[in-house]
Amino acid sequence: xxxxxxxxxxxxxxxxxxxxxxxxxxxxxxxxxxxxxxxxxxxxxxxxxxxxxxxxxxxxxxxxxxxxxxxxxxxxxxxxxxxxxxxxxxxxxxxxxxxxxxxxxxxxxxxxxxxxxxxxxxxxxxxxxxxxxxxxxxxxxxxxxxxxxxxxxxxxxxxxxxxxxxxxxxxxxxxxxxxxxxxxxxxxxxxxxxxxxxxxxxxxxxxxxxxxxxxxxxxxxxxxxxxxxxxxxxxxxxxxxxxxxxxxxxxxxx
Amino acid sequence: xxxxxxxxxxxxxxxxxxxxxxxxxxxxxxxxxxxxxxxxxxxxxxxxxxxxxxxxxxxxxxxxxxxxxxxxxxxxxxxxxxxxxxxxxxxxxxxxxxxxxxxxxxxxxxxxxxxxxxxxxxxxxxxxxxxxxxxxxxxxxxxxxxxxxxxxxxxxxxxxxxxxxxxxxxxxxxxxxxxxxxxxxxxxxxxxxxxxxxxxxxxxxxxxxxxxxxxxxxxxxxxxxxxxxxxxxxxxxxxxxxxxxxxxxxxxxxxxxxxxxxxxxxxxxxxxxxxxxxxxxxxxxxxxxxxxxxxxxxxxxxxxxxxxxxxxxxxxxxxxxxxxxxxxxxxxxxxxxxxxxxxxxxxxxxxxxxxxxxxx
Numbered sequence: 001x002x003x004x005x006x007x008x009x010x011x012x013x014x015x016x017x018x019x020x021x022x023x024x025x026x027x028x029x030x031x032x033x034x035x036x037x038x039x040x041x042x043x044x045x046x047x048x049x050x051x052x053x054x055x056x057x058x059x060x061x062x063x064x065x066x067x068x069x070x071x072x073x074x075x076x077x078x079x080x081x082x083x084x085x086x087x088x089x090x091x092x093x094x095x096x097x098x099x100x101x102x103x104x105x106x107x108x109x110x111x112x113x114x115x116x117x118x119x120x121x122x123x124x125x126x127x128x129x130x131x132x133x134x135x136x137x138x139x140x141x142x143x144x145x146x147x148x149x150x151x152x153x154x155x156x157x158x159x160x161x162x163x164x165x166x167x168x169x170x171x172x173x174x175x176x177x178x179x180x181x182x183x184x185x186x187x188x189x190x191x192x193x194x195x196x197x198x199x200x201x202x203x204x205x206x207x208x209x210x211x212x213x214x215x216x217x218x219x220x221x222x223x224x225x226x227x228x229x230x231x232x233x234x235x236x237x238x239x240x241x242x243x244x245x246x247x248x249x250x251x252x253x254x
Numbered sequence: 255x256x257x258x259x260x261x262x263x264x265x266x267x268x269x270x271x272x273x274x275x276x277x278x279x280x281x282x283x284x285x286x287x288x289x290x291x292x293x294x295x296x297x298x299x300x301x302x303x304x305x306x307x308x309x310x311x312x313x314x315x316x317x318x319x320x321x322x323x324x325x326x327x328x329x330x331x332x333x334x335x336x337x338x339x340x341x342x343x344x345x346x347x348x349x350x351x352x353x354x355x356x357x358x359x360x361x362x363x364x365x366x367x368x369x370x371x372x373x374x375x376x377x378x379x380x381x382x383x384x385x386x387x388x389x390x391x392x393x394x395x396x397x398x399x400x401x402x403x404x405x406x407x408x409x410x411x412x413x414x415x416x417x418x419x420x421x422x423x424x425x426x427x428x429x430x431x432x433x434x435x436x437x438x439x440x441x442x443x444x445x446x447x448x449x450x451x452x453x454x455x456x457x458x459x460x461x462x463x464x465x466x467x468x469x470x471x472x473x474x475x476x477x478x479x480x481x482x483x484x485x486x487x488x489x490x491x492x493x494x495x496x497x498x499x500x501x502x503x504x505x506x507x508x509x510x511x512x513x514x515x516x517x518x519x520x521x522x523x524x525x526x527x528x529x530x531x532x533x534x535x536x537x538x539x540x541x542x543x544x545x546x547x548x549x550x551x552x553x554x555x556x557x558x559x560x561x562x563x564x565x566x567x568x569x570x571x572x573x574x575x576x577x578x579x580x581x582x583x584x585x586x587x588x589x590x591x592x593x594x595x596x597x598x599x600x601x602x603x604x605x606x607x608x609x610x611x612x613x614x
Contacts, residue, residue, distance in 0.1 A: 049461075051462050051463060053461055054327065054461055066468070071468055072460060072461055072469050073459060073468065073471065074323060075353075075472035076322070076323075077345055077349050080319035080346070083316040083320045084320065084322055084326070085323060086323065087309070087321070088323045088326070088460070090307045091278055091279055091329045092329075092448070092460050092461065095461045112312050116312035
């Protein structure tokens with residue numbers, strides 16, 4: 001096949017979503033954020049919502065999400081993204097409103113905002129990146145850090161007698177009357193990426209159809225924080241994260 | 255048609271005025287002595303009439319961040335609380351100031367520190383005008399002294415907030431929030447349409463329109479050279495507000511030999527004290543700051559040329575008195591009289607303080 005044939009539109013098999021701009025990402029090589037950003041961009045484009053979407057970015061590694069996806073954004077205070085999103089959606093009901101939060105932001109400092117926005121049934125989607133560590137601040141213990149897992153603030157491993165237990169926010173969310181769709185996904189393989197994209201699409205559609213609130217957890221790697229190569233981090237996630245944070249839909253109010 | 259004169263609490267007047275002014279959203283959390291704001295809104299159900307959104311949030315923290323979200327989308331939004339709740343809001347207020355978002359915050363002050371008391375106080379003056387949250391910022395701060403001003407300042411605060419893209423605060427005290435007075439409410443206005451909001455706030459994040467670049471609402475900038483410029487821009491804006499928006503009221507100042515400076519409920523007490531003092535032959539004038547930031551420093555400095563001394567009357571241990579001292583640059587004696595912990599002084603106490611601290 002010649003170059004001229006390859007670049008014919010009918011032979012196109014993959015392209016970067018138009019909403020993703022060319023700004024160099026600050027994420028570490030191997031990090032899951034880039035893949036999830038791309039899936040969100042693809043879903044927004046496929047839904048034709050490029051000019052009707054407001055994202056709310058967190059405090060954490062994804063604080064600069066607004067630098068990479070060409071939609072309107074509000075950058076929230078640490079943990080408060082669901083409150084920020086609540087107001088945007090209530091005041092602009094025909095907009096697609098989502099938050100993008102990490103485990104520290106969502107499951108620790110923002111636990112109250114997360115639970116109450118979900119339980120009010122706000123027609124928003126919360127994308128929850130769970131990599132079991134505080135990435136941005138340099139790898140401290142998160143509410144989701146596994147028992148025994150070593151971080152900068154539990155260097156001898158998470159000890160439940162000192163640090164308590166990891167929090168399963170997605171399981172909590174599934175018990176709330178206000179939630180429509182609660183799911184746990186990952187993006188470590190091509191099949192997983194496809195499933196995660198379907199989940200984001202369903203959550204975003206629910207948000208627009210008034211079905212209630214939606215939580216999509218993405219069990220993710222932080223190879224820098226975990227001090228592993230990207231490949232080893234994916235393996236470690238499968239072996240250690242998935243048994244405690246099993247993948248799949250926890251609630252789907254059809 | 256004659257104006258309809260109603261009798262209501264200051265807190266109720268805030269709620270009525272918010273609906274009448276076309277506010278898009280209110281986000282609050284119950285706390286004494288301001289809970290009537292949220293209660294009145296819930297009773298009036300403006301979502302069925304003007305389309306105003308009313309949300310009882312899970313905390314004051316969530317409420318102020320809902321204000322951030324709504325204000326960042328260009329809508330006219332507000333919250334109200336009382337001192338401990340307003341302390342919780344300070345992080346959000348700093349973010350609102352940093353992202354330059356117009357909004358209205360109402361603080362119906364109660365006594366502190368800590369859980370303190372539910373009785374009236376003016377001890378949040380420092381918090382309101384000297385920062386409160388982190389970083390170099392100012393709020394446009396209005397201090398109502400009547401139920402009528404509670405109603406009138408809702409619209410004024412929103413107008414100033416949108417004029418300067420800056421959060422505005424109504425700093426009331428428990429007396430003004432709880433007392434009932436006559437009030438004439440503003441005419442009912444239509445809320446702005448989405449198109450009008452988009453036209454008024456081309457910077458807002460509400461889903462980018464065709465052909466527009468994304469709007470990003472943030473207070474974050476890691477490049478110090480850009481962050482310094484942002485701060486300088488804020489300081490220039492604050493200087494403009496200080497030049498244009500100082501508001502105050504002067505009563506009997508023309509021939510005054512002594513001046514009382516007081517805001518909010520204390521100005522009402524001081525006015526009575528002034529009348530009683532004048533009946534005794536002491537020529538007292540009253541200067542009431544209406545904006546406590548920007549502060550009427552020039553007006554006070556001007557009166558300092560004429561009077562022998564200034565007494566501030568405050569429901570605190572001496573806060574605004576520092577701004578008065580700065581204004582007059584120690585050219586004349588400046589004293590403070592205050593009651594603490596929820597006690598409201600009587601007019602004769604104020605006269606006695608004036609005599610003891612300045613005349614004797």
